[in-house]
Amino acid sequence: MPPFDVPEGDPFGPHNLPYGVFSRAGASERSVGVRLGDHVLDAGATARALGSPYAGLLAQPTLNPLLAAGRTAWSDVRRALTAWVTVPAHRETIAPLLHPLSEVTLHLPFEVADYVDFYASENHARNVGQIFRPDATDSLTPNWKHLPIGYHGRSGTVVVSGTEVVRPSGQRKAPSDTAPVFGPSVRLDIEAEVGFVVGAPSTRGTPVPLSSFRDHVFGLCLLNDWSARDIQAWEYVPLGPFLGKSFATSVSAWITPLDALDDARVAPPARTHPLLPYLDDSEDEPGGYDLRISVAVNGHVVSEPPFSTMYWTAAQQLAHMTVNGASLRTGDLYGSGTVSGPSEHERGSLLELTWNGRDTLDLPDGKRAFLEDGDEVTLTAWAPGPGGTRVGLGEVRGRITPAPNPS
Structure with a gap:
């Protein structure tokens, strides 16, 4: 043809x-x-x-x-x-x-400047809260409905789809251990996300309002935020994720311009708490996107998370991370956070799909709680396009290779 x-x-x-x-x-x-x-x-x-x-x-x-x-x-x-x-x-x-x-x-289609990752799915945040704080009155932290929670990641380990991911090593301490041990992660996970690529920079000291989102953000890609849950669990108090996240972040090879996604725009979920003015999008055009994501492990689909359920929008995330005067640079990348829907088959991480290893996934080649060496994870997605068409978002794929032997 x-x-x-x-x-x-x-x-x-x-x-x-x-x-x-x-x-x-x-x-x-x-x-x-x-x-x-x-x-x-x-x-x-x-x-x-x-x-x-x-x-x-x-x-x-x-x-x-x-x-x-x-x-x-x-x-x-x-x-x-x-x-x-x-x-x-x-x-x-x-x-x-x-x-x-x-x-x-x-x-890799662009040189990544800074990398920030958010935590914008209420379904994901509630699942994580129920897993790790089962006795809490509210599975959400008190700040969650008031601001988009995020952290700074490591831009130097952002890799293009198809790049192998080496199993990370680090300190970990299981509840039954009397002291931490060092070694390869045994709870290697994925997080299905969408990445937003910043084009036009901003001036340091000048916040970027919601209305200027499309003046600065060029487009989006698929993003897999690989996560070593055991390393993360031991290190994250009090400053948050570090070695459990920084070893690799995979992105798709194609950047879809926002101009191609006008037909995919939707209103985000209804807000349940009043928002401060710089985050209040009630009078703005719909800030959500109807993106249909699929997660496959070794070719077997295990989840289909809907991006339309994300509580915080990309515009709100951009406004929040610049409200203190932090500037944007060309090539900045920020992740949406794990995309999870309300149903079990819509969860965007193995942590949620297996409820922290309590359950297992039945794959054609065996059961999984977390990723094993040789496993390949593929994220794909599409969005509604003009006249009933579909806009393909490509794929982000990565295969786990063994941790190197200690010298």
């Missing part, structure tokens, strides 16, 4: 056009690409061939120059790309610049 003739209903048709970075077989040069069906268009080479003024933004080895260009440029480039792949007059020029995905290598 010619690459221009994307089948009707393909989630990567001209209505989507997510961005990535690729290299061709045998070549080290990286190029910005746009996915069309099962091909990737060399966006920079196309811009040069057509004499486009956007060649300087697209003929790059990373998305960062485009991210930094701002919202007007993002919209203009998207309109140009749509014309390039839909106007028949461009076919002869573009055809040689479309490469089958099977013949390219996909890379």
Whole structure:
């Protein structure tokens, strides 16, 4: 099938056009690409061939120059790309610049500046509270309904889909242990999340209001926040996650621009507590997104978390993390937090699916409470698009490899 003739209903048709970075077989040069069906268009080479003024933004080895260009440029480039792949007059020029995905290598699409992770699902937070604080009057902490809880992660260990994840080692102490021990994590977990990619930076000392969300956030990706629950449990008091999280965060190779997701916007769940003015979105356009996520372990679907149930929106998260004057940088990435729905089959972590190891998942290759060496986890997702189409969000995939032997 010619690459221009994307089948009707393909989630990567001209209505989507997510961005990535690729290299061709045998070549080290990286190029910005746009996915069309099962091909990737060399966006920079196309811009040069057509004499486009956007060649300087697209003929790059990373998305960062485009991210930094701002919202007007993002919209203009998207309109140009749509014309390039839909106007028949461009076919002869573009055809040689479309490469089958099977013949390219996909890379981390942008240079990550800062990485922040949130805790925005009420279902997830309540499940965690019930697991670890079963006798508490309320499974939520007192601050949860008043602010989006988050923490700073490690940007240097954000990796692209397909990168193997080495089982982390660290201190852990089971309730039955008299002292902590050191060794590989035995409670390795995943967290199904959505990542938001910051494009335009902000000025230090100036908060970013809810209304400016789309002026700063370029798009989103799928994100797996790998978590070593036993390491995390021993270390997190009083300052929060550290080595139990910082060893790896996987993201999808494709960044879906927010402009492709207008038909997926939905209202977030009803608020049950009054919000302070900087977080009050009651008069704003719907800030949630209807994203349908699927979690598979070794090819077997174990969960389908709905992103539409997230209590805190991405705009509220951005407003909160800048309200103290902290500035944004091009390439900042922030995770939504684990996505979990109200039903058991909608939980976005093994911690919840197995109730902290009390239960097990029945997989075709055996039972699981937490991840074993060799296990491969794949997150996929789609969103409603224009005219009943689907917008594909790609996948984020990672396989667990054994911890290195201690020297």
